[in-house]
Amino acid sequence: KVVNVVLSGGVGSRLWPLSRKSRPKQYLPIFEGQSLFEKTVVRNSEVCNQVMVVGGVDNYKLSREILKNTGTSDYIELVEAAPRNTAAAIAFAALSLPEDAIMLVTPSDHLIGDQEIYNDSLTQAVNMAKNGFLVTFGLIPSKPETGFGYIEHDGNNVLGFREKPELEQAQAYLDQGNFLWNSGMFCFAAGTYLSELGKYEPEVLKASKLAVENADNGFLPLDLSMKIPSISVDYAVMERSDKIKVVPSSFSWSDMGSxxxxxxxxxxxxxxxxxxxxxxxxxxxxxxxxxxxxxxxxxxxxxxxxxxxxxxxxxxxxxxxxxxx
Ligand code: GDD
Ligand code: MG
Structure with a gap:
């Protein structure tokens, strides 16, 4: 089973006043009448057979409505009382799935084209994930963007991962040539993620586990959530783990952040x-x-x-x- 874990946390503050707390950017139907959230779910349904949305109390109804409209019947909701960043959001999902479930973790605010190439990248990633790796998707960088993660690679092997470098460093990566942008999507078995998270951020794992164990029908409790350290998956796991692989990819991709x-x-x-x-x-x-x-x-x-x-x-x-x- 391949589960599309859709992260729907952010407000999209750089798209104010289009996006608001009550209607974050991923739900705005401004792409030929479709929202980025809808496009995400539809795009991933070609390779994934279940959807798990990890989102906030302010937006789970918006997600639910879109999932109904797209005819997605097999979905699970996890509702955060407060955003605790992506290391925890992904842990909530992993802790709610069997250890060997393959998770395709995706943001809900990217625009991606070239479905055939995309499917092919996903299939490669799923195969590596089954072998115990944490798989990232790397795209050829076109400018020294400081808002992304950079992956130094040799084929599928990752030599290093560096989240959000300074401009000078980003430029040096571009000049060096064997760096890719981290797409922000990941593929791994639930068990692989949890054991790597436990190795590098045991507090995040422990506190996330406690929150999930005390969830009420997918709704996470606020008090226990607030005890989870806030750190992104990139800093928590991707920069540190030696189980990272990359699928160099050439589908068209843009982070519709601004x-x-x-x-x-x-x-x-x-x-x-x-x-x-x-x-x-x-x-x-x-x-x-x-x-x-x-x-x-x-x-x-x-x-x-x-x-x-x-x-x-x-x-x-x-x-x-x-x-x-
Ligand atoms: N459910 C949930 N809860 N989702 C969250 C939370 C949270 O607490 N925090 C962030 N997210 C969601 C966001 O809505 C977004 O879809 C995704 O997780 C990634 O978070 P961002 O805040 O957008 O990360 P970023 O853009 O700074 O960096 C990441 O993406 C880049 C590509 O767009 C990193 O993975 C970079 O390495 C990568 O290059
Ligand atoms: Mg982003």
Whole structure:
């Protein structure tokens, strides 16, 4: 059995005001009428035969609705009382499955193309996962992006994993040539993950186990959850384990994390593009004079005007508003 463990934790603060706590970005139906969450579930259903969603109390109903609409009958929900980061989120899933279940862990906010190539990468990963490895998917980097993990490799063998390097370091990796971007998707047997997590972050494993044992129908308890150290799977396990393998992959992939990525997604000629600018969410007539690289976003109660090169800074706006409210 191959289980698609879908992580649906983040709010997508860099896509404010499109994404809100009540409607995180992965549920926005802005990709030809589909959401990234829906696309994720459908894409993975070709290789996986069960879905397990690990998400928060604020969004499990949104996930459930989409799973119903896509006709996904075999699914399990795990609902976090509070986000405890990805090492724990994946542990919750692994602890709820048989040891030999193969997990394909995927974020729910990526856009991926080339289904045939994708399926082929997954099949290779599943085979390695059955042999006790923690498998990552590596993509050829196109710029020294500091928001990703980097995998130094020789074929399927991983020589090193480095999460979110500084810009200079990222550039050195690109120059060196044998580094791939970590896609943020992983494939392993539940038991392999738990034993590696126990080796490197025993506290995360112990506290996650206690939380899962006291869950009520998939709903994790808040008090026990708050005792779990917050660390990402990349820092907790991937940077440290010697059981990592990589499937060098060539499917098209983008992390739809910011308006810059959306800018690139909508081609010139699409109705969202007005000259060298992008308009999202507005049903008004919009004109731009003498400006380019502008993103204009309108929702019922907010307007954002942004220069695309400042796309990462939207997170700061979100955080300030969170504090004020
Ligand atoms: N359920 C749950 N609970 N999901 C979570 C939590 C949590 O506490 N925290 C994060 N997630 C989900 C996010 O919603 C996202 O789908 C996924 O886990 C990864 O978290 P991000 O916060 O988006 O990670 P990242 O983008 O900084 O880095 C990861 O992805 C990159 C590729 O996009 C790393 O794996 C990098 O190495 C990788 O390059
Ligand atoms: Mg991400």
């Amino acid at each position: 308006f810059e990525a959306l800018f690139d997604y909508y081609p010139v000629g699409s109705k969202e593009r007005i000259g060298e600018n992008l308009v999202l969410g507005s049903d008004k007539h919009v004109e731009f004079v003498g400006v380019e690289d502008i993103v204009l976003v309108e929702t019922k109660d907010a307007i954002l005007v942004l220069n695309r090169s400042n796309a990462q800074d939207v997170k700061k706006v979100y955080e300030r508003l969170e504090k004020e409210n």
